[in-house]
Amino acid sequence: MTIKPKKGRIVIDSKLCKGCYLCMSVCPSELIVISAELNEKGYYPAEFTETNAGEDRKCTGCAMCAVICPDIAIEVYRG
Amino acid sequence: MEKVVFKRPKYIKKAPFHYCPGCGHSIIHRLIAEVIEELDIGEKTICVPPAGCAVLAYDYLDIDMGEAPHGRGAAVATGLKRILPDKMVFSYQGDGDIAAIGTAETIHAANRGENITVIFVNNSCYGMTGGQMAPTTLLGQNSTTTPGGRDKDRDGSPINLSEMLAITKGAVYIERTAVNSIKNIRKTKKAITKAFKVQMAGLGFSLVEILSPCPTNWKMSPVDACKWTDDSVMQTFPLKIVKDETS
Amino acid sequence: MRGSQVIGEAAIRAGCRFYAGYPITPQNALPEFMSSAMANLEDGTFIQAESEIASINMVLGASMAGARAMTSSSSPGISLKQEGISFLAASELPAVIVNSMRGGPGLGNIAPSQGDYFQATRGGGHGDYRTIVLAPASGQEMADLTKKAFEYADRYRTPVMILVDGMMSQMMEPVIFPDPVNLTELPPKPWVLDGANGRPSRIIKSLILGTVEMEEHNWKLARKYETISREIADAETYMTEDARFVVVAYGTAARVAKGGIKRAREMGLKVGLLRPVTLWPFPERVIREMSRSVKDFLVFEMNTGQMLDDVKLSLEGRSNVHFYGRPGGIVSTPDEIAKVVSSLYYRQHLEED
Numbered sequence: 001m002t003i004k005p006k007k008g009r010i011v012i013d014s015k016l017c018k019g020c021y022l023c024m025s026v027c028p029s030e031l032i033v034i035s036a037e038l039n040e041k042g043y044y045p046a047e048f049t050e051t052n053a054g055e056d057r058k059c060t061g062c063a064m065c066a067v068i069c070p071d072i073a074i075e076v077y078r079g
Numbered sequence: 080m081e082k083v084v085f086k087r088p089k090y091i092k093k094a095p096f097h098y099c100p101g102c103g104h105s106i107i108h109r110l111i112a113e114v115i116e117e118l119d120i121g122e123k124t125i126c127v128p129p130a131g132c133a134v135l136a137y138d139y140l141d142i143d144m145g146e147a148p149h150g151r152g153a154a155v156a157t158g159l160k161r162i163l164p165d166k167m168v169f170s171y172q173g174d175g176d177i178a179a180i181g182t183a184e185t186i187h188a189a190n191r192g193e194n195i196t197v198i199f200v201n202n203s204c205y206g207m208t209g210g211q212m213a214p215t216t217l218l219g220q221n222s223t224t225t226p227g228g229r230d231k232d233r234d235g236s237p238i239n240l241s242e243m244l245a246i247t248k249g250a251v252y253i254e255r256t257a258v259n260s261i262k263n264i265r266k267t268k269k270a271i272t273k274a275f276k277v278q279m280a281g282l283g284f285s286l287v288e289i290l291s292p293c294p295t296n297w298k299m300s301p302v303d304a305c306k307w308t309d310d311s312v313m314q315t316f317p318l319k320i321v322k323d324e325t326s
Numbered sequence: 327m328r329g330s331q332v333i334g335e336a337a338i339r340a341g342c343r344f345y346a347g348y349p350i351t352p353q354n355a356l357p358e359f360m361s362s363a364m365a366n367l368e369d370g371t372f373i374q375a376e377s378e379i380a381s382i383n384m385v386l387g388a389s390m391a392g393a394r395a396m397t398s399s400s401s402p403g404i405s406l407k408q409e410g411i412s413f414l415a416a417s418e419l420p421a422v423i424v425n426s427m428r429g430g431p432g433l434g435n436i437a438p439s440q441g442d443y444f445q446a447t448r449g450g451g452h453g454d455y456r457t458i459v460l461a462p463a464s465g466q467e468m469a470d471l472t473k474k475a476f477e478y479a480d481r482y483r484t485p486v487m488i489l490v491d492g493m494m495s496q497m498m499e500p501v502i503f504p505d506p507v508n509l510t511e512l513p514p515k516p517w518v519l520d521g522a523n524g525r526p527s528r529i530i531k532s533l534i535l536g537t538v539e540m541e542e543h544n545w546k547l548a549r550k551y552e553t554i555s556r557e558i559a560d561a562e563t564y565m566t567e568d569a570r571f572v573v574v575a576y577g578t579a580a581r582v583a584k585g586g587i588k589r590a591r592e593m594g595l596k597v598g599l600l601r602p603v604t605l606w607p608f609p610e611r612v613i614r615e616m617s618r619s620v621k622d623f624l625v626f627e628m629n630t631g632q633m634l635d636d637v638k639l640s641l642e643g644r645s646n647v648h649f650y651g652r653p654g655g656i657v658s659t660p661d662e663i664a665k666v667v668s669s670l671y672y673r674q675h676l677e678e679d
Contacts, residue, residue, distance in 0.1 A: 008084070018100035020294070020301035026261055043100070064261050066085040070105035071096055076085035123521035127387070137529045143519040145390040146417070146531035148409050151383035154375070158387020158395070159519065161371045162344060166521045184383065187376040 008061020008078040010048050016073035017045035023065035023074060029058040032065060045073075088112040090121050090141045097135055101301020103291025104132055106258045107200060108139050110268045115142070115167075118275055124167040125159055127152045131173040132207045133200065150181025153188035156195045167278055169196040175205045178214040178240040185240070192249025192283040196274045199240070199286055202293035203312060210296035214238045217315050221298075237315050241288045245322040251283035253321040257290035259305035263318070277325055290316055329495040330398075332465050333424055333488065334359035336472035337396055338367070339506040342422070344388035344395040346373040346381035350403045351436040352492035353426035357398065369509075378403040382410030382423070389419040390530050392518035394476050398424035400492070401434060401442050404450070411485050412451030415547070416532035418517075420479035422472075423457075424488045426495040429655035437655025438492035438578055443632035446489050447606040454544050456551045458486040458558070459605040461576040465499030471603070473504050480513065482554055489605060491628065493578045493657060555607035562601040563612070565591065569598030570676045572616060573667060574637050575626040576602050578657065583626050585660025590667045595677070597667055605633070610640035617644040622674050624648045626663060628656070646674070 012023075012032075017039065023046050024032045035047040050057040061078030087093075090112035096105040115121045121142055128136040130149035137144035147155035152170030160168040177185050177199050188195065204222055205211040212222040212229060215237050219228040229237070244250050252274060256267040267289055274285035290312050292304035299307060327335065334356050337345075345364060347357040357374065364370030371388070375381035381397045388395040399407060404425045414421050427442045429435035444450075446459045458478050462468040468490065475486040519528055534540040564584060566572055575583040580601040590597045600616065600623075602609050613623070623645055625634045634649050641647060650666045652658050671677065 016095050020101035022101060022301050022305065025302045025305075061084050063085040067261055067264055068106070070098065070100075070102055072087045072091065072105070072109055074085070075083065075087075077081045078084045079081040122523040125391075125519045125521060134533055137531060141522075142527050143522050144527070144529045144531070145387065145519050146413075146529075146533060147383060147386070148413050151379065151386075151410075154380040154383035155387035155390070157373070158344065158346070158384040158389070159391045160387075161373070161384075162388045162391035162393045163520055183376050184380050187380065191373075 006060050006078055007055065007057060008059045008076060009050065009057070010059065010065060010077070011075045012046055012048050013073045014039045014045040016071045017043060018071055019043035019045055020070060021046060022068045022070070026064045026068050028062065028064070031059055089116050092139055092141050094138050096139060098132060099295040101292055101294040101304060102132070103202065103258045103289065104200060106264060107198065107267070107289055107291065108136065110264070110271055111198065112140060114268060114271045114275060118272065120167050120275065120279070123165070124169070125163070127156045127159070127168070127170040129172045129176040131176055133171055133173065134207070136171055150176050150179070151184055152176065152181060153184040153193070153195070153197060157188050157193045160193060160195050164194070167275065169198060171198045172200070173206065174199070174201045174203065174213045174215040178238055182240070186244065186247065189244045189250040189284045189286070190247040192251070194278055194281055194283060196278050197286040198271070199288040200291045201288055201316065202291045204293055204296045206293050206296055214240070215316065217311060239316065241286065241321045244286060249284050250286065250322055251324045252277045252285040253288070255288040255290070255316060255318050255321055257308055257313070257318060259290065259292055259308040282325060327498060327501065328355050329465060329468055329490060329497050330355035330426070331359045332468045332501050333472050334363060335503060336469040337422070337476070338363050339503055340473045340476040341394045341507045341509050341512060342396050342476060343367065343369050344371045344385065344393040345397065346375045346384035347397050348375055348378050348381050348399065348403060350400045352428060353398055353400050353424070353495050355495065356424060378406035379410065382407040385421050386410055386414060386419065389414065389421045390519045392515050392520065394420070394480070396422040396424065398426070400426045400428050401430045404442060404445065408451035411457060412449070412453050412455060413532055414485040415455035415457065416453065417530050418483040419530065420483055421485045422475045422479055422488065423485060424490070427489065427491040429653070435655050436492060438494070438628065438657060439653060439655055440491060440577060440579060440628040440632070441653060442489070443605065443627070443629065446487050447608070447636070455547060456606055458482070458484060458554060459489050460486065461489050461603060461605050462494065463577050463580045463601060465497065465501045468494065469501050469503050478558060480515070482550060484550070489577070491578050558604055559607040559609045559611065560603040561609035561612045562603060564599040564601065566598030566600060566616060568596055569620055570596045571622045571624065571667065571671050571674070572598045572600050572620045573624045573626055573663070574600045574602070574613070574633070576605060576633065579626050579628050582658050582660055583663050586663025586667055589660060589664035590671070593668060595668060595671050597671065608636045608640065613637060613640040614644070617641050621645045622648065622670070622676060624650060624667060624670060626650045629653045
């Protein structure tokens with residue numbers, strides 16, 4: 001029986017994000033980039049590249065981004 | 080079937096943190112909230128916030144909060160705990176608060192073995208007031224009151240308060256951790272959990288010193304600040320269990 | 327019992343269950359008394375703190391937890407406690423602070439004085455606040471006012487100072503103590519920090535960054551102080567009904583002045599004593615009313631002139647105000663005061679009809 005690798009996804013609240021990019025520095029699959037658009041507070045928030053990705057996405061929901069995010073701006077889902 | 084793996088803990092209020100991008104305070108607040116939820120002590124915990132960036136901790140942690148004057152957290156916590164021995168009492172203090180103006184209160188609370196927990200957030204500067212030298216500022220580190228960097232002859236060397244407290248007979252558990260990496264964040268959470276368990280068991284004084292990045296006053300990006308913690312801060316303040324008499 | 331011990335016993339009976347203090351002469355008998363009194367209680371806490379500052383902050387914490395808490399010291403130690411007192415007032419927390427005044431300023435000496443009147447009534451600490459200040463003048467009054475101190479502190483949620491001097495702390499007089507209060511019958515405190523069990527979490531703080539909210543808070547405190555002034559201002563009068571000359575004095579000075587006034591009355595002088603019992607709120611109304619018939623007041627203090635200001639402010643120029651002071655720890659004799667009173671009396675031609 002093949003073990004299906006866990007799929008995950010994250011939601012970054014761009015209003016809370018302060019552009020510290022610690023999440024970017026820890027994501028093992030490099031799935032977070034700097035957004036090109038400023039948020040209300042004047043930061044370029046972090047942006048998840050796989051928001052609209054399908055079953056072939058790489059995010060495993062390891063949650064390291066959320067663990068290091070100082071602003072609790074990231075929610076993580078798995079399954 | 081999707082399940083939520085990570086979300087805002089119950090004991091963190093909805094308000095967005097006022098802390099700087101990459102500040103360790105927000106991470107530490109969250110860890111404390113997670114720990115008190117896991118230990119199911121949120122409804123019997125009282126926190127004594129400091130003067131410093133975390134003076135507004137009461138806007139974030141959804142537990143009873145009693146503000147102390149600058150440096151006096153350990154004394155206020157002592158008064159609270161002596162009257163309410165069945166409740167959990169912890170002070171949350173920065174390095175200036177605890178190791179400059181509050182040195183006496185901290186050492187004596189430890190010496191008396193007050194059954195409180197102290198969360199000591201060490202960012203090697205006075206953050207809220209704009210980056211002046213703190214007792215834990217490193218030699219050579221720049222600050223607004225040490226032109227040219229901290230100089231041993233002019234300014235004295237940084238102080239290792241945790242090691243000093245270990246000498247007191249009343250201090251039972253002291254550990255130094257950091258929040259500059261996933262691994263260290265997880266260790267910090269374990270240390271906070273252990274410290275609270277020490278208090279729950281009535282064993283005596285517990286303290287967790289947490290090296291916390293201060294990108295704004297160190298004048299670095301958050302990612303660089305985390306690296307600098309590894310490369311420089313830990314040379315003076317090594318991560319370790321400073322004292323553990325619980326076993 | 328010595329004065330300090332009277333205050334201690336009265337405090338225990340008033341429900342004080344937390345005391346933190348530091349040794350300083352001339353009030354050491356109080357922490358010593360409290361150490362054994364608290365040890366004999368199941369729910370009592372005594373801490374000899376590492377400093378004056380630590381002890382006021384321990385009282386702050388104990389008060390947040392709902393206890394009737396007390397600290398004590400003498401002049402230089404009270405200076406150290408000022409930040410804590412300001413925080414108590416700002417956070418609206420009850421507490422009792424006992425000051426046994428000694429010679430000052432600086433290290434001064436250990437003899438009795440009244441040099442801390444300004445410190446006690448003008449704040450001493452920073453910001454717009456007032457501390458209730460009670461000034462007993464006898465052993466019995468030390469017992470009675472200590473009980474009142476805890477009641478006022480709880481009722482108004484504010485710090486209360488019991489202001490005595492080194493002589494009061496040491497003197498021994500017979501005292502009848504009020505009955506001990508039943509702690510369970512005290513009014514509840516719905517604001518204490520005791521863990522948010524089944525209720526929203528509470529914050530006790532004094533930081534108010536927003537200027538609009540801070541102004542509101544300052545006016546709220548000011549209204550509270552106005553209420554306190556209306557409700558508890560108190561003074562004792564002695565032979566003032568037909569007096570043409572009134573000595574204004576408190577505490578030990580008032581005891582001495584009373585002796586002087588008795589002697590002056592024997593000489594036929596129509597002299598009386600007005601003894602403020604609350605130094606804050608100052609009994610302005612009593613003095614102002616008295617000024618309708620009394621045109622000469624002599625303020626006698628064991629300092630270089632502090633309550634003098636409050637007497638002048640109260641009178642608003644209606645009568646003459648004279649001053650006689652002995653600072654530095656000197657305790658005058660009744661004869662001395664009688665001489666001062668009589669020479670002023672004749673100088674003001676008060677013997678004429």
